[in-house]
Amino acid sequence: MPAPVIEATGLTKRYGDFTAVDGIDFAIQPGEAFGFLGPNGAGKSTTMRMIAATSTRTSGDLSVLGFDPADHGPEIRAQLGIVPQADQLDEELRVIDNLIIYGRYFGLPVPYVKRRAEELLEFAQLTEKRRSRVDGLSGGMKRRLTIARGLINSPKAMLLDEPTTGLDPQARHVLWDRLFRLKEEGTTLVLTTHYMDEAEQLCDRLVVVDKGTIVAEGSPSSLIRQYSTREVLEVRFGSAHNEAASQAIEGIGSRVEVLPDRVLVYADDGEAAMSAVHERGLRPITSLVRRSSLEDVFLRLTGRSLIE
Amino acid sequence: MSTLEQPVADVGGVDHALIASRARGWGWWFVAEHRIRAMRSYVASWIAISVGSPFLFLLGLGLGLGLLVDANQGAQGVDGVPYLVFIAPALSMATAMQTAAQENTYGVFGGFKWFPMFFAMNGTPISAAHIVVGFQVSVLVRVLLPLVAFSLVMVVFGIGSPLGALLLLPIGLLLAAAVGFAVMAWVSTQTEDRGQLSFVERFVVVPLTLFSGTYFPLETLPAFLHWIGWISPLWHAAELGRGALYGAELAPVMVLVHVGYLVLLAGLTCWLSIRTFRRRLDK
Known part of the structure; x- marks a missing residue:
């Protein structure tokens, strides 16, 4: 079996007296779609931030794409596509400029970023909206733009924090279809969700989390x-x-x-x-x-x- | 903690190891580039304001108030020069301070809160220090507009020496960096908007403008108020500016004190800002 893309042992995050993530173990394989299923407040987003090296773990071991997040944040994020729970798009900029600017954060040359941005707009079915300002887009469009943005650096793994929360059923299906394509292309997907249908649709394997701990692990069908x-x-x-x-x-x-x-x-x-x-x-x-x-x-x- | 030595592969021609090393060195520039790009939609109105307000200030204060002052002071003028020449460098500096303070107040608070761009930036390979420095670089670009406009007006209307007018640019930028980082250091600690953001303008910028020897020499104030000038970055910059523009008396050691004070203030508050940003972004 190849080396896991992401591996955690006893991963823990405490905020003062509150333990958000309580000593969890998991290993995510390359090309796998792996889910964290649990209610709000289960520690899913905190785990995602620790993987992205934007939240420092309190204890335990964590290896992401061969690096320790404690001192290799830039090396890890260079290889990741991050889709945060809140889109965090630059609402004052046009759709296409959001992609170009984000690509520049990865130091990618402007002509390359421009070309890539057009490809990603196509992928996200936003080509017609390329010159629109972001604040005029629907929730589903913003979400697709955020996913396109996360793909600008051709990441090895995508972290999707509640990718379809707050979207209507039609918008969710469009999004699932796009994520499914990524999976087919071999991108490792790591996602959190509190929707069981989403977990069933997208995940090869998932862990059920509750109050910062993992209560079960397996494929959706084996868990059922x-x-x-x-x-x-x-x-x-x-x-x-x-x-x-x-x-x-x-x-x-x-x-x-x-x-x-x-x-x-x-x-x-x-x-x-x-x-x-x-x-x-x-x-x-x-x-x-x-x-x-x-x-x-x-x-x-x-x-x-x-x-x- | 051991780090696995794993070669970073190429994905679709993208070299992730190169991305990381570029980001470690140039992250600050990517932040500045983002903000400068975003400015493009305001650039027309900003140029209008940046060029328009020096004209208004210099015309109104220099010619209006200047006539009155010069009539009173006679041939000796203020600090040995006509009033217009006396206030021109200080007005330029005051504008640099106001612009830097304003951009840092609403830009920094908004970056965490209204349009949480700092969190989006933090999801890329760059780090908190890059965000702090890059943001300030973009503010300096923004401040450069009115500074250039003021200096141009001085050169065109023959206010002081042209070389001195040129020297006002670096002095103004140093002042903007000191004020900018200082405001940023405080605003970044604020998590809720309860109207306190306007304190920067009302209780810092305006009083400093009034009591830092902008419109009259600091010595005119009663001695017990002089300390306001000494701690005010604006006073230090205005003194340097007057020395540059019309050769106001300035001992070499005082040049060192003025520059040193501004550099020290910028450095210290930059460090404090980085600390606060790092804490807030590491959730």
């Missing part, structure tokens, strides 16, 4: 196999009755979970579970059978939903 059933039956009885109904359901499927608004029945055959519920004389207001997702994995591991 390991921590959930094949299908899930969701039944709603009205918020006042869910608790009582769940006790009557107990025993159907392999596990029953009560949420404030619904009851989840974990079973390999959802339709059979639904029939069993009806046989017990229960009449849910609504019911639906779906496939298990990472959301179920997260719920199982932490007892909480991903987005609260």
Whole structure:
């Protein structure tokens, strides 16, 4: 197996008494799409900043593209494409100038940067907007521009901090498509997200993080196999009755979970579970059978939903 | 901590090792270049302001107030020269100070807060020190505009010696660097805008302009106020400027004191700014 692009052992970040990242271990392979899935405040962004050498770790070992971030920030960032959670674009400049200026920070010659910027605008589907000022772009366009900006130095790995948070479904799909292309070209993708569908779409492998620690690791499908059933039956009885109904359901499927608004029945055959519920004389207001997702994995591991 | 010796590969013709070494040396220039590029959209109005205001100041104060002062002072003038010649270098310096203070107040606060460009820059191979120095270099470029305009007006209207007018440029830039870094050192520690940003203009720039011997010799003030002049970078620069423009009496040791004070202030506050930037950017 080739050497990992990024490797962490006991990686820790403390702010005073608060431990944001609590001794995590992970290794990301070249060309892999690796995700950090967890709720807000789990320590995902802090981990990303430590990888980019823009946040100094408190303890533990970290190696990024062969360098120690503690004293090789420039060498590491020269090889990385960074897409921060807030776009941090220069809103007063035109779209194309944002790319040119960013390329100059890498010391790339102006003619090269100009050529590359045009290619990246094409990739980000922003060619028509090249002369527009950034403050007039939609959220999805800004996000694509930020990704294009992160690619200006032909990075070996891209760090994407919540790439699609706040975007509408259509904009998210356009973005996923672009990221998928990068992955096909062999760029290592490291992303954080609290969207399980995003993690399932993009990640070869991911770690589930909660309160600064890693609670599970694997591919999306293996995590679902390991921590959930094949299908899930969701039944709603009205918020006042869910608790009582769940006790009557107990025993159907392999596990029953009560949420404030619904009851989840974990079973390999959802339709059979639904029939069993009806046989017990229960009449849910609504019911639906779906496939298990990472959301179920997260719920199982932490007892909480991903987005609260 | 051991660092793995791993050759940095070429990706699509891009040499990442070269990028890193260029950034370590030239990062400050990339920051300045970014800000100068961004200035291009304002350049027309800035030239108008930079050229227009020296005319207004020199005309209004020199000819209006100057007539009154010169009539009062008679042949001896102020500091041995007509009032217009006396205030010209100080006005040029005062403008350099105001511009540097203003750019550093809103530019630095905005860079962290309103348009967090400093964080975007920090995601490239450059470092905090580059951002601090590069930002200031771009401010000096901005300050150069009014300085050149003032000196041009002096040369055209025969105010003082042309060589002296030229010398006002480096003096003005040194002053702008000292004031710029000092303002930056304070503003970069401010994380919330509660109206305190305007203090720089109201309680520092304006008082210094009024009490640093800009419009009248410092000695005219009561002795207990002279200290304001001594700590004021504007006074030190104005003294140098007067020596340059019309050969005002200036002992060689005082040249050293004036220049030394400005260099020291710039150096110290630059160092403080780098420290604060480093802390704020390392989250």
